[in-house]
Amino acid sequence: YENEVVWSSPYHTDVCILHESRLKVFHTPPLSGIDTVLQGFRNTRLTDGPHLCSGKVEVLHNGTWTTVCDADFDQENAEVVCRQLGCGRPVEVLRAAAFGRGEGQVWTEELQCRGNESEIYSCPRTSSPKHCSHDSDVGLICSDVCSGYTLQYLNDWGSVCGDSWDMRPASVLCGQLKCGSAVAVMVADWFGEGSGHIWADVFVCHGNETHLSECPISSWSRTACSHKQDVGVICNGSSQAFHEGRVRLSGGRECEGQVEVFLNGSWGTVCDDSWDIEDAQVVCRQLQCGVALSAHVPAWFGPGTGPIWLNEVQCDGNETSMWNCRYQLCGQDECGHQEDVGVVCSGKVC
Numbered sequence: 001y002e003n004e005v006v007w008s009s010p011y012h013t014d015v016c017i018l019h020e021s022r023l024k025v026f027h028t029p030p031l032s033g034i035d036t037v038l039q040g041f042r043n044t045r046l047t048d049g050p051h052l053c054s055g056k057v058e059v060l061h062n063g064t065w066t067t068v069c070d071a072d073f074d075q076e077n078a079e080v081v082c083r084q085l086g087c088g089r090p091v092e093v094l095r096a097a098a099f100g101r102g103e104g105q106v107w108t109e110e111l112q113c114r115g116n117e118s119e120i121y122s123c124p125r126t127s128s129p130k131h132c133s134h135d136s137d138v139g140l141i142c143s144d145v146c147s148g149y150t151l152q153y154l155n156d157w158g159s160v161c162g163d164s165w166d167m168r169p170a171s172v173l174c175g176q177l178k179c180g181s182a183v184a185v186m187v188a189d190w191f192g193e194g195s196g197h198i199w200a201d202v203f204v205c206h207g208n209e210t211h212l213s214e215c216p217i218s219s220w221s222r223t224a225c226s227h228k229q230d231v232g233v234i235c236n237g238s239s240q241a242f243h244e245g246r247v248r249l250s251g252g253r254e255c256e257g258q259v260e261v262f263l264n265g266s267w268g269t270v271c272d273d274s275w276d277i278e279d280a281q282v283v284c285r286q287l288q289c290g291v292a293l294s295a296h297v298p299a300w301f302g303p304g305t306g307p308i309w310l311n312e313v314q315c316d317g318n319e320t321s322m323w324n325c326r327y328q329l330c331g332q333d334e335c336g337h338q339e340d341v342g343v344v345c346s347g348k349v350c
Contacts, residue, residue: 043059043120044060045058045085046058046085046139046142054142056100056102056139057081057140064105066102066105067137067138068106068138069137070093070095070096070136070138071132072110073093073138075090080118080119080123084119089143090140091141091143094138099137100137106136108131109127110126112125146174146177146180158194158198159194159198159231160198160230160231161198161229161231162231164201166324167320167323167324168203168205168207169203170233171205171207172211172214173212176211179235181235183234184323185231185232186234193227193230198225198227198229203216203217246261247259247262247322248262248287249283251302252301254289254347255290255348256345258300258304258340259283259343261309261322263309266307269306269309269337270340270341271341272298272339274313275295275341277317278316278317279314279322280343282319282321282325283322283343283345289346289348290345291345291346292343294344295343296342296343299342303336304340305337308335308336308340310329310330312327
């Protein structure tokens with residue numbers, strides 16, 4: 001598959017696997033029908049969830065899809081389901097038909113997984129005396145296939161250099177994986193350092209391609225990168241996309257205030273080192289708040305609280321998202337909240 005970039009989706013002819021927040025992708029030959037994609041997808045699935053790796057747990061039993069009773073469904077069972085579906089680790093087990101009541105039969109056998117099995121049918125099972133209805137259908141949220149950073153290219157695994165990546169190839173990739181559109185490009189080793197080869201090629205995508213292999217490549221391993229510059233992508237089909245990578249203005253009126261970003265599960269501020277009107281311009285554009293009228297520093301809207309996430313933000317001013325700009329994750333004791341940045345934008349753009 002020379003000169004082909006291979007990414008995949010578990011509900012299509014290629015398969016993508018996320019393991020501990022790192023996207024692992026391998027190529028499979030074309031297959032017919034969803035149930036033949038992988039043995040692991042033949043007897044277990046998650047349905048009616050917001051993304052590919054969350055939903056109501058269903059098991060194929062005697063040729064019929066059945067829901068699973070939430071009684072005695074524990075963390076070890078969840079570990080096996082998420083692993084079997086290539087969905088990383090379990091995030092939360094949800095009970096009482098959290099993803100809606102199913103139809104048909106309820107699988108009443110009690111699973112007694114140890115947590116290290118490769119699939120549900122490898123787990124010991126006992127007949128459960130409990131009576132279960134669809135009001136007790138169990139649901140599961142796993143870490144998902146729509147965020148991560150590893151790429152297979154020319155049949156070789158490797159991470160991608162952040163200097164050669166922006167929102168346009170990220171959007172192409174998310175679309176290719178059936179994960180929606182790109183929410184954020186996470187640089188500075190957000191998903192942890194990779195290993196092995198680093199692909200430094202520049203993907204020149206317009207954003208309307210359907211496959212990353214359709215994007216021309218402008219250079220061949222020209223950029224010197226280390227794994228500290230591994231780039232990651234969060235798509236809006238990801239469980240992380242509900243808040244992760246979002247930007248807001250706090251402490252002022254609409255379209256003005258302290259700049260805050262949501263990373264690693266919490267809102268935090270941005271340090272004023274290198275902050276200027278071009279950076280503010282990008283924030284206003286990203287929030288659909290018109291143009292930047294000022295880039296207030298330091299702590300114009302008062303000192304913030306919580307973590308200080310970013311430092312040395314350097315935008316050219318024409319980016320559509322602050323995550324397209326150069327930035328650093330703020331180290332401990334690098335900045336204080338007296339250096340939190342704020343912006344004033346012209347107003348909401350309909």
